[in-house]
Amino acid sequence: MGKRKIFNLDDYRKRDAVAGPDQQGKRRGKLSFYVFPGSIRGLLKERKWLLLALLVMALICLLPAPRGLTVEGKYALGLWVFVIICFLTEAIPLPATAIIIGCYQVFTGLAGFRDAPRAFMDDAVIFIMGVLMMGAMLMKYNIHNRVALFVLKLCGTRIERVILGIVAFCAFSAGFITEHAAVMIMLPIGVGIVSLSGGYKKVPNLAKLVMLSIAYGVMIGSVAAPSGGARNALMLGLLSSLNINIGYGQWMLMVMPFTLVMIPVVSYWLLNLFTPEVKDLSGIVQAIREEMEASGPLTVQARLALAIFLAVVVGWIFASHRYGVGTIAMTGILLAVVLHLVDWSYLQQKTQWGVVLLYAGAISMGKTLISTGAASWLAGQFLHLAEVAEVSQGLSLLAVTATVTALVTNTMADGPTVAALGPIFLKVAELSRTSPLVIGVSTSLASAFSYLLIIATPANAIVYGPGYLEARDFLKAGGVLFLVSLLLTVALLGNFWWRILGLW
Structure with a gap:
């Protein structure tokens, strides 16, 4: 890897020498604004969202703690609101927000x-770091291009079919090999497609389209089977404690049925929202084919790298419950370093450490919301409002609990969300004579609707890593899907399909 200067002072001087006096004055004026703000008004305009977040947080912390919420819970609630505003508006760089937490x-x-x-x-933080490093290793040996060629041959070269294929592959894979493994497989393919199409600057819409197809594909598929995520297993355990075995x-x-319907919905929506600059990928297929022919068969090092990756995937499937997904991922990376398949300096350069820090902060905030009781208090307030609105049982209760879960899961990981809200909602269902099975499964399902924020799920954080997406892209694309x-x-499952199955 060659060294590249981030900023060349000689080039800057040349530009100043060529520019006219007016242009130089404008440039210097702009520079002085950022280094020494010329006016309080300019600073307030630049940091208005940060000031709003700080003001709201301070207001929450200064007000008396509401009934049922401890002082620590009040402080945690202030942090939660502050982080949401910063993530939605990108008031400051997102990793900096994580440090503030x-x-x-x-x-x-x-x-x-x-x-x-x-x-x-946390194990999830180590996992994200391991996934980013593993992706860098696969890209070093161009393994992602070979897998991309296979996928494109399977789906065809039309962009509509490619996106549908990516969403479907991620959805069906996430239900059985966990969403972590599905994202790990598809991320290098997505990066390869964007790179061979000319890079992000040439095809920004295609880049956003592919990355979000991967993230949202695993979301809608991870709920399809109990093996799709810890949230599902946790809900099975909660239901079992009520003598409800599923x-x-x-x-x-x-x-x-939810997954089957959402696959074309996600594909259609993203294709229309981010109209791709490239309609046919036949040129990419040819480029990959020529590159593969030029590079020849896989080298021994490439085969070892691929074997380590496959071993890590197998470990995620069969041993993650014992050792954790993070430990397994980093074991694979350490093995690759020991075998000289990849240098640590290369991994350090290619890993997006800001993404790792961002998700670490999100995990920490989620733990704080649970330990201080703020998460349970929020859920209780939502349910109280539902009772005031005479929403206390049946389909209306399902709609309320699913909505609450979906909102909370975008600021916490799905596992902690189910852990915090699941017992509360199951008890409410039992007292209101509503099926705990229906409320429990819908709660687990809604905890996967992490469409809105980067911190909501590892899938979002991982696809954010390559730098193709901004925080507002998740809000823009995820709002409708949410x-x-x-x-x-509520309508398809709760009011139709589950009635046919006789669960009500």
Whole structure:
């Protein structure tokens, strides 16, 4: 890898020498604004969203704690609102927001200065770091191009069929090999397609389209089977504690229609939202084919790298419940380094550390919301409002609990969301004489609707890594899918399919 200067001072001087006096003055004026703001008004305009987030957070912290919420929970609630505003508006760089989470916890007494950094370390954080490194290793040996060629041969070269194929592959894979493995397989393919199409600057819409197809594909598929994620297994355990035992096939029968309907919906919506610059990928197929012929068969090092990747995927499927997905991913990376398949300096250069830090902060905030009781208090308030609106049982209760879960899961990981809300909602269902099975499965399903924020799920954080997406892209694309998913959960499953199955 050659060294490239981030900023060349000589080039800057040449531009100033060529530019006229007026242009030089404008440039210097602009520079002085950012280094030394010329006016308070300019600074306020530049940082208005950050100031709004700080103001709302301060207001929440200064007000008395509501009934049922501890002081620590009030502080956690203020942090939660602050982070949401910053993530939605990109008031400051997102990794910087993650750092604020840790500092806030220490200054408000939510965690000690020794405990706060520990909260940033989680198996999911190590997993994201391992996935980004694994992707860099596969790209070094052009393995992603070979897999991309196979996928394109299978789907055809028309962009509509390619996107439908990516969404369908991710959806069906995520239900059985977990969404982590599905994203890991497809991410290098997506990067390869964008790169061979001319890169992000030439095809920005195609880049966003492919990345979001991967992320949203695994979301809609990870709920189709109990093996699709920890949230599903957790809900099975909660239902079992109520003597409600549901089999693997029964779960699939209940949820699979949602996945089947959402595959074409996601494909159609993303294709229309991000109209791709390239309509046919036959040129890319030819370019990959020529590159493969020029490079010849896989080298011994490439075969070893591929074998390590496949071993990691197998480990995720069969051993993640014992060792964790993060430990398994990093074991594969360490093995690759020991075998000299990849240099650590290369991994350090290619890994998007800001993404790792971003998700670490999100995990820490989720733990804080649970430990302080803020998550349970929020759920209780939503349910209280539902009771006031005379929404207390049946289909209306399902709609409320699913909506609450979907909103909360966009600011916490899906597992903690189900852990925090699942017991509450199952108890509410039991007391209101509504099927706990229906409420439980719909809660697990809605916890997958992590369309809106980068921190909502590892899939979003991983596809954000290559730098093709901005935070507002998730909000722009995910807002409609969020509403459609809730509508399908209530209307298609709750009011139609589950009645046919006799669950009501």
